[in-house]
Amino acid sequence: MLTAQPRSRAWREIDLEALAHNARVLQASLAPGCRLMAVVKADAYGHGAAQVALRLRRAGVKSFAVACLDEAISLRLHGLEEEVLILGYTPPEEAPALARWNLVQAVADEAHAAALAAQGIPLRVHLALDTGMHRLGIPADDHAALARVWELPNLSVEGVFSHLCVSDSPQPEARSYTHDQVERFFAAAAWMKARGLDPGETHLQASYGIWNLPPLPCTWARAGIALYGVTSGGTPPRRPLDLKPVLSLRARVASVRTLPAGAGAGYGLAFRTDRPRRLATVTIGYADGLSRALPEQGGQVLLHGQRCPMVGRMCMDQLLVDVTAVPEAAAGDVVTLIGWDGPAYLAAEEMASVCGTITNELLSRLGPRLPIVTAPQQAGACAAAEFAV
Ligand SMILES: *Cc1c(COP(=O)(O)O)cnc(C)c1O
Numbered sequence: 001m002l003t004a005q006p007r008s009r010a011w012r013e014i015d016l017e018a019l020a021h022n023a024r025v026l027q028a029s030l031a032p033g034c035r036l037m038a039v040v041k042a043d044a045y046g047h048g049a050a051q052v053a054l055r056l057r058r059a060g061v062k063s064f065a066v067a068c069l070d071e072a073i074s075l076r077l078h079g080l081e082e083e084v085l086i087l088g089y090t091p092p093e094e095a096p097a098l099a100r101w102n103l104v105q106a107v108a109d110e111a112h113a114a115a116l117a118a119q120g121i122p123l124r125v126h127l128a129l130d131t132g133m134h135r136l137g138i139p140a141d142d143h144a145a146l147a148r149v150w151e152l153p154n155l156s157v158e159g160v161f162s163h164l165c166v167s168d169s170p171q172p173e174a175r176s177y178t179h180d181q182v183e184r185f186f187a188a189a190a191w192m193k194a195r196g197l198d199p200g201e202t203h204l205q206a207s208y209g210i211w212n213l214p215p216l217p218c219t220w221a222r223a224g225i226a227l228y229g230v231t232s233g234g235t236p237p238r239r240p241l242d243l244k245p246v247l248s249l250r251a252r253v254a255s256v257r258t259l260p261a262g263a264g265a266g267y268g269l270a271f272r273t274d275r276p277r278r279l280a281t282v283t284i285g286y287a288d289g290l291s292r293a294l295p296e297q298g299g300q301v302l303l304h305g306q307r308c309p310m311v312g313r314m315c316m317d318q319l320l321v322d323v324t325a326v327p328e329a330a331a332g333d334v335v336t337l338i339g340w341d342g343p344a345y346l347a348a349e350e351m352a353s354v355c356g357t358i359t360n361e362l363l364s365r366l367g368p369r370l371p372i373v374t375a376p377q378q379a380g381a382c383a384a385a386e387f388a389v
Helices: 016-029 041-046 049-058 069-077 092-100 110-117 143-151 172-194 207-212 348-354 359-365 381-387
Strands: 010-014 035-039 063-066 083-086 104-107 123-130 155-161 201-203 220-223 247-259 277-282 300-303 306-311 319-322 334-341 344-346 372-374
Touching (some): 016 035, 035 049, 041 049, 049 063, 049 069, 069 092, 092 110, 092 123, 143 155, 143 172, 300 344, 334 348
Parallel strands (some): 035 063, 104 123, 123 155
Antiparallel strands (some): 247 334, 300 334, 306 319, 334 344
């Protein structure tokens, strides 16, 4: 129910209690001794990294992952003192910042390890192992390379990890590929232990690894999209978990007008009325992170609990919706693009699939122009300011 709204034209509404719930559900789904690592890269997939990380810390999460140095420093500046792992490449010259902020850096390959070590600054690292994705990592079976990296000065290897690249697929070939990746990972860890090299923390599963594999004997599992309570779209997970969507996306009606049959509307007059129609202009557009292709691909919004089609061409800051079926539509009304509106629901997965992408891309592109409002604070209309980004 929408009882009170912020004064913004369009906003992201974040349900931090749903987030904490998801963290608990995910943690409970892991093997004993395996802890949830929260992936909060890309501003926590558009949910606001600082508030997400601080709420998850209260829920007991002890480790966080980001994509780059600036994201990690931003968490530190917001007071997060827990473990922060940078999953992506950091230029070796940034070694002083890694040390200064007490960050853990993923080592992209042997050359990256050597370049980091050559900076002459003690660094905490996790070794990425390439078990088959061929994106980052030292080949998991290249024992000589692993041994050389362990010999490097200045690097304290505190963990080893890998990433599964087809764990979302139900295809038999994909399942067997994932199985091989898992085997290679544990074989590498076993080889290290046999050589007296402590792998430290071990982590392999991301969201689809958690959903589609049995619990694995790692010390961490890195959840991103699942934490936000949605799937990427596509084939439903094999091991469904009771997760709750965290983000709703809302905007407002700016103006409503009735057009006669045979009129055109919007850029290019791309929408043509076949009969008299009522159009609402809605205060959100592609500069807020929506795909410009949404209207022509069948995008919809909720207004007064009813689905209404987007029409015409999306503008940078606005879009047109056909509200002929909703006579009570009026300026100032709240429009829901993702989330609940009374009994009606629009899933982020649906919007992503309509524009031919995955939920991860859709959410992480939601723009900084959309203030973040936390759900319980809706009653205080000015709460938007607290997390305005
Ligand atoms: C982004 C990312 C994750 C999180 O992936 P989800 O599918 O969103 O859970 C985990 N590990 C690595 C290495 C990543 O890049």
